[in-house]
Amino acid sequence: MSQSPAGRFAPSPSADLHIGNVRTAVLAWLFARSTGRRFLVRVEDLDDRTFADVAQRQLADLAAVGLTWDEPPQYQTAHEARYLAVVDDLTERGLTFECFCSRKDILQAPRAPHAPEGAYPGTCRDLSDDERARRRSEGRPPAIRLRSDTTEYTVTDLLHGTYTGVVDDFVLRRGDNVPAYNLAVVVDDAAQGVDQVVRGDDLLSSSPRQAYLAALLGYSQPVYAHVPLVLNADGKRLAKRDGAVTVSEIGAESAMAQIAASLGYRATTVDGMLAEFDPARLPREPWIFHASRRE
Ligand code: GLU
Helix, strand or coil: CCCCCEEECCCCEEECCCCCHHHHHHHHHHHHHHHHCCCEECCCCCCCCCCHHHHHHHHHHHHCCCCCCCCCCCEHHHHHHHHHHHHHHHHHHCEEEEECCEEEHHHHCCCCCCCCCCCCCCCCCCCCHHHHHHHHHHHCEEEEECCCCCCCCEEEECCCCEEEEECCCCEEEHHHCEHHHHHHHHHHHCCCCEEEEEEEEEHHHHHHHHHHHHCCCCCCCEEEECCCEEEECCCCCCCCCEEEHHHHHEEECHHHHHHHHCCCCCCCCCCHHHHHCHHHCCCCCCEEEECCCCC
C-alpha cells in the first residue's frame, strides 16, 4: 500500500468523550504530528450503531480542542463487507472455527491448569462434523473464532517496552454476524496506512492478539504507545457519575489547560504542546482527575 504512514484516534460512540479520552486523543495527535505522520479519526461504531449523534459530538469536541485530521472520519459500519471478507479468507485458509458457546459456557468450562486467565478454553475448536451439525441444528448461530497456533505474542510499545501477552482463539465474527473489534481494528489500521497506534493502556493486553492477527494477514506491525488512563479520586476509571468530566461540561479551553498541566506542558494549545512534546518525558502513572461537582 502506498499511503503515507498515519496515526489515529478511534473512539467508540458509546458516550460523550470525557477529559481522559480527549487527553488520549491529544497524545495520539502529538505522536503522529511529531513524527510527520498523517492523523486520522475513525468512528468505531460496530457495537454502537444507533449513536450517530454521539459520534457527531465526539468529533465536534476533538475539533474544539484544536485537533485536525487529514481525511474525513471513517465509520466502521460502512465497511462491514471488508471485515467479513477477511473472515472468509481466514476460513478458506483453515484458520477459523465455529463456536457455539455462550458467555456462561465459557466461564463454566474446565480449563487446563496452565491456561491463561480469560482465554477461550477451546471447547468448540475440535468439534466433529456430526457434533457441529447437531449444534447448528439447535439454532444458535455460531460465532467465528480464530484458530490460533500460539498462546502468546510479543509487541513493542514505546512506553511499555517489550510486552508479551495472551493470544487465544478470539472471536472474529460474532453470532449475530457483527465483526468483532479485534478484527475490525486490525483490518482498518492496515487499510488506512496506520502504522502507529496510540491509545489507552486498558488496551495493552489486546495488542498481542491484534498484532498476531496482523502477522497472519501479512500486514506490517504497528508501533504501539499505550498511554496511562485518567482515573477518578477513588482510582477507578473516570465516568459520568464523577461529576463534570466531558468537554462540553468543562469547556474546551479549561479542559486543554488541565490536560497540558497533567502532561507538564506550559503551552495549552495543541500546536504549542507539539513544540514541547517529548515522548520520553511522558508521565507513566495514571492521571487522577478531580471533577468539579455539577450544579
Ligand atoms: N474503539 C476503542 C475504544 O474506544 C479503541 C480502539 C483502538 O484505539 O484500538 O475503546
